[in-house]
Every structure is written in structure tokens, then in C-alpha cells.
Amino acid sequence: MICVKNLSHSIGKTSVLQDISLEIPKGKVTALVGPNGAGKSTLLSLIGRLMPLQTGRISIDGSDIAQTPTRELARRMAILSQTNSLGSRLRVRELVGFGRWPHHQGRPTHEDEQLVMQALDALDLTALGNRFLEELSGGQRQRAFIAMALAQGADWLLLDEPLAALDMAFARRIMAQLVALREAGRSIVVVVHDINHAAAWADHVIALKEGRIAAEGPPETVCTSQVLGDIFDMELRVTQIEGKPLVLHHL
Amino acid sequence: MDRRFALLSIALVASCGFYLFWGLGPRWQFILGLRAPKLIGMLLVGAAIAVATMVFQTVCRNRILTPQIMGFDALYILMQTAMVAVLGISGYAGLSISVKFGAEVVVMTVAALLLFGTLLGRGTQDVARLVLTGVILGVLFRSFSTFLARIIDPNAFAVVQAASFASFTNIEPNLLPVTGVVCLGAIALSLWLSPRLDVLALGRPIAISLGLSHDRLVLLALVIVAVLVAVSTALVGPIAFFGLLVSGLAHELTGSSRHARLLPMAILVATLMLVAGQTLFERVLGLQSTLSVVIEFAGGLFFLWLLLKGRTR
Ligand SMILES: Nc1ncnc2c1ncn2[C@@H]1O[C@H](COP(=O)(O)OP(=O)(O)OP(=O)(O)O)[C@@H](O)[C@H]1O
Numbered sequence: 289m290i291c292v293k294n295l296s297h298s299i300g301k302t303s304v305l306q307d308i309s310l311e312i313p314k315g316k317v318t319a320l321v322g323p324n325g326a327g328k329s330t331l332l333s334l335i336g337r338l339m340p341l342q343t344g345r346i347s348i349d350g351s352d353i354a355q356t357p358t359r360e361l362a363r364r365m366a367i368l369s370q371t372n373s374l375g376s377r378l379r380v381r382e383l384v385g386f387g388r389w390p391h392h393q394g395r396p397t398h399e400d401e402q403l404v405m406q407a408l409d410a411l412d413l414t415a416l417g418n419r420f421l422e423e424l425s426g427g428q429r430q431r432a433f434i435a436m437a438l439a440q441g442a443d444w445l446l447l448d449e450p451l452a453a454l455d456m457a458f459a460r461r462i463m464a465q466l467v468a469l470r471e472a473g474r475s476i477v478v479v480v481h482d483i484n485h486a487a488a489w490a491d492h493v494i495a496l497k498e499g500r501i502a503a504e505g506p507p508e509t510v511c512t513s514q515v516l517g518d519i520f521d522m523e524l525r526v527t528q529i530e531g532k533p534l535v536l537h538h539l
Numbered sequence: 540m541d542r543r544f545a546l547l548s549i550a551l552v553a554s555c556g557f558y559l560f561w562g563l564g565p566r567w568q569f570i571l572g573l574r575a576p577k578l579i580g581m582l583l584v585g586a587a588i589a590v591a592t593m594v595f596q597t598v599c600r601n602r603i604l605t606p607q608i609m610g611f612d613a614l615y616i617l618m619q620t621a622m623v624a625v626l627g628i629s630g631y632a633g634l635s636i637s638v639k640f641g642a643e644v645v646v647m648t649v650a651a652l653l654l655f656g657t658l659l660g661r662g663t664q665d666v667a668r669l670v671l672t673g674v675i676l677g678v679l680f681r682s683f684s685t686f687l688a689r690i691i692d693p694n695a696f697a698v699v700q701a702a703s704f705a706s707f708t709n710i711e712p713n714l715l716p717v718t719g720v721v722c723l724g725a726i727a728l729s730l731w732l733s734p735r736l737d738v739l740a741l742g743r744p745i746a747i748s749l750g751l752s753h754d755r756l757v758l759l760a761l762v763i764v765a766v767l768v769a770v771s772t773a774l775v776g777p778i779a780f781f782g783l784l785v786s787g788l789a790h791e792l793t794g795s796s797r798h799a800r801l802l803p804m805a806i807l808v809a810t811l812m813l814v815a816g817q818t819l820f821e822r823v824l825g826l827q828s829t830l831s832v833v834i835e836f837a838g839g840l841f842f843l844w845l846l847l848k849g850r851t852r
């Protein structure tokens with residue numbers, strides 16, 4: 289379980305997160321939703337210790353992230369940011385290979401190589417393994433970064449908008465894969481903008497608005513026209529399909 | 540890659556041999572005694588600049604900057620001018636070499652840490668801003684030197700001018716043991732850090748996600764860069780573009796992004812260029828001190844080419 293207590297964060301003079309307390313269940317797929325600028329990325333980076341905590345505490349499976357060595361945390365959680373730019377010119381295989389770094393610290397074993405192959409395969413990148421990243425399309429590059437996070441093999445997987453830039457086939461495939469990982473005992477936190485992906489695949493939904501938690505619960509309770517309409521300040525129709533909410537946000 | 544590495548190593552050994560033994564004459568012991576320290580100095584400075592540049596480029600995640608371009612060479616000239624202004628010509632000339640060297644290294648290491656620390660400490664990835672800051676700092680330091688130079692008398696200015704050009708052969712033999720220990724220590728540390736530098740190059744978020752103590756490594760890397768740049772500048776004078784040429788060639792020759800390969804290759808390229816170049820200019824063409832000018836010119840052209848091609852990564 290990830291436990292966030294009284295978390296506030298400001299950048300410059302603007303307050304981005306205000307007194308957030310929440311629990312993210314272990315062994316579940318949790319979707320983080322909300323309008324642009326709501327603070328989703330900030331919250332996720334704070335959990336992933338990419339930014340120093342200002343006030344509040346965060347613990348992951350009982351250990352305080354501010355107290356736990358970062359190397360230890362890397363074996364427990366992998367975080368993928370919304371934007372990634374590399375300083376070096378890498379091939380896809382090399383990038384994904386770095387996902388195993390927390391385990392081998394620069395000396396990959398045969399097992400590490402196997403896991404890299406599996407991650408490449410899971411994202412249909414085997415054929416592109418030898419390409420340089422800058423020779424890929426936006427969506428292919430995004431898949432390479434997801435593969436790296438997968439290869440890390442951590443209990444917790446925090447993904448910030450992994451579906452951005454993916455076509456609908458890959459978007460569905462990634463979500464299905466996250467569910468498969470949950471079946472294998474991992475816990476996943478994922479920021480998604482397409483609310484229907486959250487509704488269809490997530491076990492738990494947390495909605496942020498203007499730095500506060502606006503709604504929290506299973507998709508059936510969060511994905512209603514009332515709740516979502518308030519969060520996004522728009523009129524929405526929600527129907528049901530196969531027992532899952534379907535938000536007609538485009539109409 | 541390994542074949543290239545082997546070939547270049549042979550070339551390096553050969554040019555060292557040429558430099559040392561070619562045309563020794565009857566007073567060979569005396570001549571060797573003069574040449575050996577120069578050779579060692581060139582090897583040290585080449586390796587130091589190579590490693591400093593590679594590590595610096597990894598920290599600021601681009602391939603067009605060198606620590607020196609960030610206003611460092613101008614700072615060195617400012618220091619020389621200030622010393623002449625304060626101490627006068629005779630005071631400056633009378634400075635004990637080791638005292639001057641020690642003071643320069645300390646001041647420049649601190650200055651470099653402040654400079655690079657404030658620029659890169661917060662993870663600035665805006666290359667354009669970095670280049671611009673470097674240029675502005677350079678102009679600032681230079682105009683301050685000019686201002687000082689106006690105040691001091693013309694003869695003193697000539698002394699400063701002479702100190703403002705790099706010379707790979709005016710290396711003071713007495714400084715070599717200390718320099719050697721410091722440089723070799725910093726270089727060995729960088730080589731040991733190679734795998735971590737590879738991760739550092741992935742950028743802060745990914746590096747932290749992979750469990751690297753990112754901020755601490757950046758600080759350590761900047762200390763290494765500052766020390767290496769300070770020592771090599773104090774030894775031979777200001778050099779701006781040489782490192783750029785070296786890192787470009789190292790990337791080209793290895794085709795790898797792994798520091799365990801890049802760093803040794805850069806060291807090899809840098810030392811070979813210095814020793815072979817010096818042998819050529821000094822022995823064949825009879826020109827004592829033109830190597831630095833030629834290397835800087837070539838490096839400057841390469842810098843322009845990188846900028847025009849937009850090859851910043
Ligand atoms: N470096 C920064 N300086 C100033 N304000 C910032 C900075 N980074 C983020 N913010 C502000 O913090 C708020 C939250 O940003 P955050 O990136 O967490 O939003 P988000 O919910 O991830 O949005 P999106 O859906 O667009 O990714 C925004 O209002 C943003 O303007």
C-alpha cells in the first residue's frame with residue numbers, strides 16, 4: 289500500500305497540491321484522473337521521489353520514501369514520467385536494458401538479458417531493438433520507455449500518461465497488460481486522460497482537481513455524469529456497457 | 540572499436556617514442572631529461588581535458604559544451620590580469636611557481652564549482668540558456684580583464700598577453716608529481732564511475748527511478764570536472780575547444796554511449812593529438828608553440844559545424 293499523508297506542494301508561489309491524504313491499494317490497478325494542471329504528475333513524481341517532499345509524508349509498503357535508500361526503492365517501484373529526453377544516443381535494446389540496472393548495477397547477467405527480451409516482446413519492439421530511439425515514431429518511443437519500466441520488475445509501477453501518443457490498439461494492449469501484471473501480483477498506478485480506459489480497466493480511481501482529491505473509489509462510483517461533470521466542468525453522458533461505465537465525453 | 544583502439548594505442552606509443560628519441564644527438568641524457576617531463580605533461584593534460592569534457596557533457600546532457608566554453612578560459616585570463624595588477628610585473632614574475640600553481644588551482648576549482656553548480660545544480664537542461672550564459676560570462680570576465688589591463692601599464696599588459704595563450708610545452712617539471720597524482724586520481728575515479736555515468740546520461744527522472752543517487756553523483760562529477768580543468772589550465776593555460784574536438788572524435792570512433800568505452804577512447808584521442816601534433820610542429824616544421832593555436836582553430840571549426848548541424852546530443 290502507498291500511503292500519502294497531509295501532502296502539500298508548491299512550485300514558486302503557486303500551490304500545486306493542497307493537503308492530500310490518500311491510500312493506494314496494493315495489488316490493484318489505480319487510475320489517476322483529472323483535468324490538465326490538476327497536479328497528477330506532481331503527485332506521481334512526489335511518490336516516485338523525483339522531487340523532494342515539502343510537507344507531508346509518503347510511505348510505500350510501510351517504508352517512508354524519505355528514509356529509504358533510493359537504490360532500495362528502485363527495486364520496489366519503477367516510475368515513468370510524462371516526458372522523457374535522453375542525453376545519450378541509445379538503441380531501443382540498450383534503453384530497455386537500463387531497466388535492469390537496479391538489479392545488476394552495470395553487470396547484466398543472463399537472467400537480466402532474458403527479462404529485457406521479454407519486455408521488448410511484450411511491447412512488440414523485438415524487431416525495432418537495434419534502432420536508435422530518435423529513429424522511432426512518437427508512439428514507438430513511448431513503448432520503449434514503457435518496456436524499460438516493465439523490465440525493472442518492481443512491485444509498484446507508476447506510469448504517467450503511458451497511453452499518450454499510442455494508437456488505440458496499443459492503448460488497449462497496454463491497459464490489458466497492466467491488468468495481467470496485477471494478476472501476477474504487481475501494483476500499478478497510472479495517469480490516464482481517456483476516462484474510459486480508467487473506467488474499463490482500473491480497480492480504483494482517484495480524481496484530482498486543482499490540487500485536491502475530488503473523488504475516490506471504484507470506477508462505478510467515480511465515473512458518473514454527476515461526479516465527472518463537476519470535476520471537468522462539462523456536461524457528460526454516461527452509459528453502461530458490459531457492466532462498466534462508458535463516458536460519452538466526445539459528444 | 541577494439542581494432543581502432545589498438546591502432547590508436549600503437550600510434551600513441553609510436554609518437555611518444557618519436558617525441559622522446561628522435562634526433563637525440565650526443566648530449567642525449569640532457570635532452571631526454573628535458574623532453575620526458577614535457578611528454579608526461581602533455582599526456583596528463585590531454586587525459587585530463589578529455590575526461591573533464593566527457594564528464595561535463597554527460598552532466599549537462601549535450602555534446603556542444605565544454606567546461607572551458609562556459610567562461611572558464613576567460614576566468615583564467617582575468618585571474619592572471621588581476622595578479623599582475625595587484626603584484627606588479629616583478630611581483631608576478633617573482634611568484635614561486637608552486638605557490639602560483641596552488642593558488643590558481645584552488646581558486647579555479649572553487650570558481651568552477653560555483654559556476655557549474657549554479658548552472659547545472661537544478662538540473663537545467665536548456666542548452667541554449669547554458670550556451671548563452673557561458674558566452675555572457677566569458678564577455679563579462681573578458682571586459683573586466685580589459686578594464687584591469689587599461690589600469691596597469693602597457694608592459695604589464697604584455698606579460699598578461701603572454702600568459703593568455705596555451706602552450707603545451709611550457710610545463711613546469713616541478714609541478715608534475717602533484718598534478719600527476721591529482722589528475723590520475725580524478726581520472727581513475729571517473730573510469731570507476733563509468734556505469735553510473737551511463738545512467739546519469741538518461742536524465743534525472745529515469746536515473747532516479749533506476750535508483751541512482753542522482754544529485755550526489757552530479758556534484759561528484761562536477762568536482763571531478765572542476766579539479767581536472769583547474770589543474771590542466773594552471774599547467775598549460777586556457778584551452779577552449781580542444782575538448783570538444785576530442786569528445787566528438789571519441790563518439791565517432793566508438794559509436795557507443797557507454798562511458799567505459801568513451802572515456803578511454805577520449806583519453807587516447809586527446810593524448811595522441813597532443814603528442815603527435817607537438818612532434819610534427821616542433822620537430823618537423825620547427826614551430827615551437829603553434830600547436831595550441833592550430834588545435835583551437837580546428838576545435839572552433841568543429842564547434843561551428845556541430846552548431847550548424849544541430850548535433851547537440
Ligand atoms: N515548473 C513549474 N513551475 C511552475 N508551475 C508548475 C511547474 N510544473 C508544474 N506547474 C504547475 O503545477 C500544476 C500541476 O502540474 P502537473 O504537471 O502536476 O499537472 P497534471 O495534472 O499532470 O496536468 P496534465 O494533465 O496536463 O499532465 C499546474 O498548474 C502547473 O501549471
Ligand SMILES: [Mg+2]
Pocket residue numbers: 328329330370448
Ligand atoms: Mg501530467
